[in-house]
Amino acid sequence: MALNKRALDLAPEGDWFTSSYSNNGGNCVKVAALTSAVGVCDSKQTNGPALAVRPEAWKAFIASVA
Numbered sequence: 001m002a003l004n005k006r007a008l009d010l011a012p013e014g015d016w017f018t019s020s021y022s023n024n025g026g027n028c029v030k031v032a033a034l035t036s037a038v039g040v041c042d043s044k045q046t047n048g049p050a051l052a053v054r055p056e057a058w059k060a061f062i063a064s065v066a
Contacts, residue, residue: 005049005050005052006047007030007039007045007046007047007048007050008046008047009050010032010039010050010052011032015033015039016031016032016039016041017031017032018030018043028042028043028044029041029043030042030043034052036054036055037052038053038054038055038057039051039052040052040053040058
């Protein structure tokens with residue numbers, strides 16, 4: 001389900017938040033809880049490219065980097 005869209009096409013600006021897994025060193029990831037997916041985008045590009053991934057894929061990703 002990796003949909004390539006602009007961040008604001010997936011969710012309104014207020015729905016995006018900086019992931020708690022970001023290291024605050026300027027390389028942050030923003031995420032948004034969508035109806036049936038998790039939106040992921042670069043925090044420096046507010047309306048740049050974004051991905052929508054299945055929740056299971058997001059959980060597996062987080063488990064692999066935690």
